[in-house]
Amino acid sequence: MARLIPILLVAAAWEAFARSGAVTPFMLPPLSAVIERIWSDAASGELWVNAKLTLLYRTLPGFLIAAVAGVAAGFAIARNALARWFLDPIVSIGFPMPKIAFLPVIVLWLGFFEASKIAMIVLDAIFPVITATVAGIAAVERELIWSARNMGAREGELMRQVMLPAALPQIMTGLQVALPLSLIVAVVAEMAMGGYGLGAAMLAASRFADSRGVFAGIVEIAIVGLVLVKGMALLRRQLLLWHPETQA
Amino acid sequence: MTPVLRYLPLLILALAWEAAARLGLVSSLALPPLSRVAVAWLDLARDGELTTNGLASLYRASAGLALAIVIGAALGVGMAWWKHFDALVGPLVELFYPMPKSALIPVTVLWLGLGDGSKILLIFLGCMLPVTLGAFNGARGADRMLIWSARSMGAGPLRVLRDVVLPGALPELLNGIRTALALAFVLLVSSELIVAQQGLGYLIGYLGSTGTYDGMFAVVLTVAAAGFLADRAYQALMNRALQWRD
Numbered sequence: 001m002a003r004l005i006p007i008l009l010v011a012a013a014w015e016a017f018a019r020s021g022a023v024t025p026f027m028l029p030p031l032s033a034v035i036e037r038i039w040s041d042a043a044s045g046e047l048w049v050n051a052k053l054t055l056l057y058r059t060l061p062g063f064l065i066a067a068v069a070g071v072a073a074g075f076a077i078a079r080n081a082l083a084r085w086f087l088d089p090i091v092s093i094g095f096p097m098p099k100i101a102f103l104p105v106i107v108l109w110l111g112f113f114e115a116s117k118i119a120m121i122v123l124d125a126i127f128p129v130i131t132a133t134v135a136g137i138a139a140v141e142r143e144l145i146w147s148a149r150n151m152g153a154r155e156g157e158l159m160r161q162v163m164l165p166a167a168l169p170q171i172m173t174g175l176q177v178a179l180p181l182s183l184i185v186a187v188v189a190e191m192a193m194g195g196y197g198l199g200a201a202m203l204a205a206s207r208f209a210d211s212r213g214v215f216a217g218i219v220e221i222a223i224v225g226l227v228l229v230k231g232m233a234l235l236r237r238q239l240l241l242w243h244p245e246t247q248a
Numbered sequence: 249m250t251p252v253l254r255y256l257p258l259l260i261l262a263l264a265w266e267a268a269a270r271l272g273l274v275s276s277l278a279l280p281p282l283s284r285v286a287v288a289w290l291d292l293a294r295d296g297e298l299t300t301n302g303l304a305s306l307y308r309a310s311a312g313l314a315l316a317i318v319i320g321a322a323l324g325v326g327m328a329w330w331k332h333f334d335a336l337v338g339p340l341v342e343l344f345y346p347m348p349k350s351a352l353i354p355v356t357v358l359w360l361g362l363g364d365g366s367k368i369l370l371i372f373l374g375c376m377l378p379v380t381l382g383a384f385n386g387a388r389g390a391d392r393m394l395i396w397s398a399r400s401m402g403a404g405p406l407r408v409l410r411d412v413v414l415p416g417a418l419p420e421l422l423n424g425i426r427t428a429l430a431l432a433f434v435l436l437v438s439s440e441l442i443v444a445q446q447g448l449g450y451l452i453g454y455l456g457s458t459g460t461y462d463g464m465f466a467v468v469l470t471v472a473a474a475g476f477l478a479d480r481a482y483q484a485l486m487n488r489a490l491q492w493r494d
Contacts, residue, residue, distance in 0.1 A: 006339040027359060086257045093258065096479035098433035101449070101471040103441060104456040104464060109278055184348040188438040191353060192453075199351070203442065206354035214354045221351040222344075229346040 029212045037216040046201075047220065054186055054197040055224060057114055062121025063182040067175055070126040074133020074171075075159060087130075095127040100185065103192055117189040124185045125178040132174025136167030169243060172236045179228050187221060198224070280462040289466035297451060298470065305436055305447040308364055312371025313432045317425055320376040324383025324424075325417065328390075329409065341380055349374035349431070353439050367439050367447075374435045375428035382424020386417030419493070422486045429482055433475040448474075 011031055017023065018030040025033070041047040076083035077091070103120055110116035140163050148162045164171075190199030198221050205213025240246045262282055268274050269281035280288075292298045327334040327341075352370055360366040390413045398408050440449025448471050455464040 004339075006336055007343055010340060085253075089255050089257050090261070093476055096430060096476050097472040098430070098437050098475040099472075100434050100441070101437045101452060101468045101475075103438075104452055105468055108456065108461065180346055180348065184350045184434075187348050188350045188353075188442070191350070191442045192438070202351065202354050206357055209358075211358055214358055218351050218355060222347040225346045225348045226343075 026209070026211050029215055033212055034215045034219060037212045038219060041216060041220075050196055050198045050201050051220065051224065054183075054190065054199065058117045058121065058186040058189070058197065059179075059182045059228075061114075062118040062186065063125055063179050065118070066122045066125035066178055066182065067129055069122070070129025070174070070178070071133050071171060073126070074130045075137065075163075077130070078134050078137035078163075079155070079159070091127065091130055095131060099124045100188060103189065107193065112193050112195070117186060117193070120189050121182045121185045125182045128177040128181065129171070129174045132170050132177075133167065136170030136174075137163050139170065140166040169240060169245060172232075172239065176229075176232045176236065179232050180225055183221075183225055183228060277461060280465060284462045285465045285469065288460075288462035289470065292451075292463055292466060298448075298467070301446055301448050301451045302470075304364070305440065305449070308367040308447065309371060309432050309436045311364075312368040312436075313375055313428060315368070315372040316375035316428055316432075317379055319372075320379030320424075320428070321383040321421060323376070324380040324385075324421070325387045325409070325413065327380070327384045328387035328417075329413070341377060341384075345377050345381065349435060350438055353435075353442055356439075357443050362443055362445055367436060367444070370439050371432050371435050375431050378427040378431065379421070379424045382420045382422070382427075383417055386420030387413050389420070390416040419490055422489065426479070426482055426486065429478060430475070433471075433478070437471060 014028070014031045018025065018028045038047065073083075073087060073091075077087050078084075100120075102123065106116045106120050106123070110119055144162055144166060145158065148158050153161065186197070187199035187202075190197035191203040194200050194203070198217060202214055202217030202221070205211075205217060237246050265279065266282045269276050269279050276284075289298075323337065323341075327337055349370075352373055356366040356370045356373075360369055394412050394416065395408055398412050403411065436447070437449040437452075440447040441453050444450040448467055452464055452467045452471070455461075455467060
């Protein structure tokens, strides 16, 4: 609970600073006014429509596709020479690239609706998953693989029953990077394309110089982000209950 | 593996792109042939569009990043050095770290308008926390024995900070800066795409909205290449800076 105190201090400082007259309410509306705005957005149902679109229709589908495809690609790179030869340079160039620059290209190909936003999220979120998976598999103890082979495990069984669990801590770390990234990209894509969603609502508020709406959007998106990060940490603990890192 | 064989897949992709567009497998509107994109790039470079907008972007990114590195590193080392400071700032860093930084785009515009100021502030705010966290983890992990030895040999707190803690924190700090570098590109391009009158991101959006797709592809590839090269150059620099370690 002691950790809440600095947060409350910031909230109080925000309120006091906004009311002190040092800044106009346009530059920084008081926190109470912003909370009031969030409340009325929630009461009118607008908040839920936007949050549902951003989270359930964009962020999560994009993240899930990136997670599955990224782990699959990671396994392919780690276990198959041809896949490694083809994908390795693409990953090593694609990872550090600012993929967001491709947004207009994706819009040109897939239009303005969900498909382009989800594709953009996948394009961004897949790389941390791939590199984490490859690194995770590379670090699996050889003795584990040899023993499994010795006991007659086939390649498929080896991957599912030995490598996947053994590499899971690192894969989860990759997923923990990918999920907040998915939300960031969803918000940017919504801002750039307009329509509905938390990001789009924020940008619309900014166009109409509605600063309460802008700050309400920040608080809403920050809360969604915090929930996602905490949720992933919880999922990690659940999936790795058997692992020393959880039992420590 | 020789470099040629290693990067052959990229060449294959480039050839497939050219062929698909030339053979009409995809509309050349949706995917202009790579050769035409190259010509468009030369045109953009010749009439100075690329330089003017590139310099505007470079200025914003480097100013924002420089602020983030200086202030972020100071915050992180301060948190590791003074317990009370950590008790105050630590929970805030934890609170703001997972916050999607792109949500700040409209706010910085609200505060500083459409020009350079809002982008610099955005990049500064967005890139600061990874640097802070790197500096904090690095400085916190500083070797106690080294600090004690330095103290016992008569080094004052500032000496210890400069000659023991900072070099020890360097690897993690430099890693944090690498994350910040990648973030700076993302924030720069997204904010320029969304609200700007100048910069490479703006140029991409502008060319796209006028239907000059070969030019748009040329700028997109330029930005992507710049991000990649910046990361590679930074890595090389980082390895040199850390050469003294065993």
